[in-house]
Each structure stands twice: as C-alpha cells, then as structure tokens.
Amino acid sequence: DVQVVESGGGIVQPGGSLRLSCAVSGFTLNKYWIHWVRQAPGEGLEWISRINNDGTTTYADSVKGRFTISRDDAKNTIYLQMNSLRDDDTAMYYCTRGATAGTWPVLDPWGLGTLVTVSS
Amino acid sequence: DVQMTQSPSSLSAFVGDRVTITCRAGQRIATYLNWYQQKPGTPPKLLIFGSSNVQTGVPSRFSGSGSGTDFTLTISSLQAEDFGTYYCQQSYNSPYTFGQGTKLEIK
Numbered sequence: 001d002v003q004v005v006e007s008g009g010g011i012v013q014p015g016g017s018l019r020l021s022c023a024v025s026g027f028t029l030n031k032y033w034i035h036w037v038r039q040a041p042g043e044g045l046e047w048i049s050r051i052n053n054d055g056t057t058t059y060a061d062s063v064k065g066r067f068t069i070s071r072d073d074a075k076n077t078i079y080l081q082m083n084s085l086r087d088d089d090t091a092m093y094y095c096t097r098g099a100t101a102g103t104w105p106v107l108d109p110w111g112l113g114t115l116v117t118v119s120s
Numbered sequence: 121d122v123q124m125t126q127s128p129s130s131l132s133a134f135v136g137d138r139v140t141i142t143c144r145a146g147q148r149i150a151t152y153l154n155w156y157q158q159k160p161g162t163p164p165k166l167l168i169f170g171s172s173n174v175q176t177g178v179p180s181r182f183s184g185s186g187s188g189t190d191f192t193l194t195i196s197s198l199q200a201e202d203f204g205t206y207y208c209q210q211s212y213n214s215p216y217t218f219g220q221g222t223k224l225e226i227k
Binding site: 035044045046047050058060094096101102103104105106107108110111112113 | 152156162169214216220
C-alpha cells in the first residue's frame with residue numbers, strides 16, 4: 001500500500017521552531033515529488049512547499065525564508081523545518097505525493113496530517 | 121500564481137438531486153484541473169483528474185468537464201455520503217493552487 005504518514009506537530013510559541021516529518025512507504029521516494037499542504041482551522045487548503053526528486057525546492061510566499069523542505073531518501077522521509085512560527089501558521093499540515101494520473105499531475109495519496117498550533 | 125475561484129461557496133441539496141460545482145481559473149490551464157473531496161476530520165481525496173477523468177474507485181455519479189478557464193464538477197444523483205467540501209486544484213503551474221472550496225450539505 002502506498003502511504004505517507006506525518007508526525008512532529010505540536011504546540012509551539014510564536015517565534016519558535018518545529019520540524020515535521022513525512023514517512024513514506026509502498027513507493028520509491030526518489031522517483032517522486034513530495035508536497036506539503038496546510039489547512040488552517042475551518043479554512044481551505046493552502047499549498048506551501050514541494051521538493052522534486054532532484055532535490056529542487058519550491059515554497060509559497062507565505063512561508064518562504066522561514067520553512068525549509070528536505071528529503072532523506074535512505075530513510076524514506078521528507079522533512080519540513082519551520083522557523084519563526086507565527087499565529088497564522090496554526091494549521092493541519094498534510095504531506096502528499098506528487099503523482100501522475102494519465103499525463104496530469106495530481107496529489108495522491110495524502111497523509112492524515114499533523115496539527116501545528118502556534119500559541120503563547 | 122494561478123487564482124482559482126469556485127462557486128458556490130456552499131450548497132444544500134436533496135438526495136437524488138443533480139449537483140453542479142464550478143471552478144474558474146485566472147488564466148488558461150488546458151485540462152490541468154483536479155477535484156478533491158474532503159470530509160470533516162479527514163484528508164482530501166482525489167476524485168477527478170485532468171478535468172474529466174474519474175479516479176479509480178470513485179462512483180460513476182461523479183463527473184467533470186471543462187478546459188481552459190472554466191470547469192465543472194457534477195454529481196448526477198446526490199447520495200447521503202457525498203457530503204463534505206469539494207476543492208478544485210490546478211496543476212498547470214507551480215504553485216498548485218486550490219479553489220476556496222464548496223461545502224456540500226445534504227438536506
């Protein structure tokens with residue numbers, strides 16, 4: 001079964017840091033892009049970061065300069081290092097695989113998410 | 121970034137109704153449009169890819185259409201289990217932007 005499982009969420013004070021992990025199984029990590037998408041409470045989906053299979057990274061403007069995505073193919077794990085956290089970073093953070101269905105890029109599957117709460 | 125706009129933001133319908141949700145892209149995206157369903161407390165699930173292709177395992181009452189800037193998700197005969205929030209997402213350009221979501225309730 002293809003799976004992605006997030007971990008590392010928790011409660012952190014404004015200005016603090018947190019590192020999320022995304023452990024994958026059932027597929028070869030170095031052949032796929034991996035994305036992070038977040039969802040603030042009661043809100044919609046916001047794409048925030050991507051790492052390609054060649055290590056190229058992309059970020060949404062809202063997290064650029066504060067978040068860093070990385071991968072360890074040997075451990076089948078993707079990381080999201082989050083620094084200088086703000087109240088509006090409070091959200092469920094989802095890891096999802098960038099796959100191809102037919103010729104179209106899709107996000108599938110998704111993990112269950114890990115909740116990050118930024119609060120003093 | 122490509123802006124995606126869905127309408128309506130919410131809707132309520134009866135079991136058996138035909139339901140249509142629309143999504144408009146801020147620029148032409150060919151058929152690089154996906155639809156996801158999200159139920160409360162669960163992650164999004166891929167329903168439709170490439171505008172009109174139904175993901176394996178998704179009931180045939182779900183269909184999608186459109187190209188360029190205007191897209192539609194249709195549920196031909198609404199079932200009770202179809203409640204949730206539906207999101208369109210473009211995969212034409214990075215970043216992969218989402219619509220704001222359409223919350224579907226069953227009357």
